[in-house]
Amino acid sequence: MALVYQTAVARDPANTARVTGGVEVRPIAGALGAEIHGVDLGRELDADTIVQVRQALLEHLVIFFRDQEMTPEQHKALGRHFGELMTHEFVEGIEGHPEIMLIAKEKGDRYNFGGTWHSDMTYSEKPPLGSILYAKEVPTYGGDTQFANMYLAYDTLSDQLRTTLDGLRAVHSASRIYGNAGKLATLDYQAGHRGTRVSPSDLAEKTAEHPVVRTHPETGRKALFVNGIFTLRFQGMTEDESCPLLEHLYRHAVTPEFTCRFRWEKGSIAFWDNRAVQHYAINDYPGQRRVMHRVTIAGDRPR
Numbered sequence: 001m002a003l004v005y006q007t008a009v010a011r012d013p014a015n016t017a018r019v020t021g022g023v024e025v026r027p028i029a030g031a032l033g034a035e036i037h038g039v040d041l042g043r044e045l046d047a048d049t050i051v052q053v054r055q056a057l058l059e060h061l062v063i064f065f066r067d068q069e070m071t072p073e074q075h076k077a078l079g080r081h082f083g084e085l086m087t088h089e090f091v092e093g094i095e096g097h098p099e100i101m102l103i104a105k106e107k108g109d110r111y112n113f114g115g116t117w118h119s120d121m122t123y124s125e126k127p128p129l130g131s132i133l134y135a136k137e138v139p140t141y142g143g144d145t146q147f148a149n150m151y152l153a154y155d156t157l158s159d160q161l162r163t164t165l166d167g168l169r170a171v172h173s174a175s176r177i178y179g180n181a182g183k184l185a186t187l188d189y190q191a192g193h194r195g196t197r198v199s200p201s202d203l204a205e206k207t208a209e210h211p212v213v214r215t216h217p218e219t220g221r222k223a224l225f226v227n228g229i230f231t232l233r234f235q236g237m238t239e240d241e242s243c244p245l246l247e248h249l250y251r252h253a254v255t256p257e258f259t260c261r262f263r264w265e266k267g268s269i270a271f272w273d274n275r276a277v278q279h280y281a282i283n284d285y286p287g288q289r290r291v292m293h294r295v296t297i298a299g300d301r302p303r
């Protein structure tokens with residue numbers, strides 16, 4: 001039986017393309033994701049266009065642009081239209097622009113960056129509002145990115161489980177990934193991933209506590225807010241006690257009907273709302289190079 005899930009965002013029920021003032025929004029999947037056409041992000045954007053882009057982001061959760069050319073300055077200026085920029089604590093920026101993360105996989109690399117479902121930097125007290133990822137070099141095939149709608153993940157749980165989760169908080173940390181004994185500090189990883197320059201650090205041991213279900217500060221909608229790489233456990237419970245339910249939530253959150261998948265081209269851009277999506281960078285292009293630049297927009301404390 002085909003399952004039809006009602007998106008929690010106010011999307012066009014017919015899910016068809018819409019044109020307003022020269023900006024065309026074309027949904028790419030039932031759950032989330034839309035391509036935006038008619039906007040040149042390398043130019044100074046007028047206030048009306050910024051409002052439309054923001055509206056499209058809130059409605060579709062991840063928006064995509066094609067055939068864009070941006071300098072690092074223009075990339076940062078684009079991000080600043082939506083908030084202050086964050087500098088990643090553990091991943092190096094491109095030369096002269098610490099706010100632009102270099103996410104690269106070299107031909108000889110085995111691992112990629114972001115190859116597990118996650119929301120960005122939820123170990124921070126104030127995780128990002130969103131990220132804007134710009135494709136500089138893409139493989140001839142593969143290297144797509146998947147996104148999943150965390151409003152749907154929450155809305156499709158049973159009433160009882162939603163009520164239980166509404167009252168819970170979770171502890172998040174970067175330690176498993178960026179800690180001195182974390183995944184990215186292992187020699188195997190270092191040898192298999194030279195593209196993205198990561199510095200493991202004691203800083204990764206600090207933790208942040210967030211509600212398991214957050215209310216989006218702009219849409220007022222509830223979204224599931226736990227992820228498999230940064231969430232350690234429910235607050236007040238051990239990791240062992242938390243694990244079965246967390247594992248269930250991670251699996252449920254990425255049900256195929258809650259996702260979309262984006263095929264990159266050079267010059268493509270993805271802008272995701274980190275408060276309402278998880279994403280996954282697919283590592284299926286061995287022997288090829290993929291280079292992306294990312295700016296990260298500061299967010300607020302989840303409530």
Ligand SMILES: O=C(O)CCC(=O)C(=O)O
Nearest residue numbers: 103113114120145281294
């Ligand atoms: O390279 C990608 O497609 C996504 C990278 C990623 O996971 C991230 O920027 O958080």
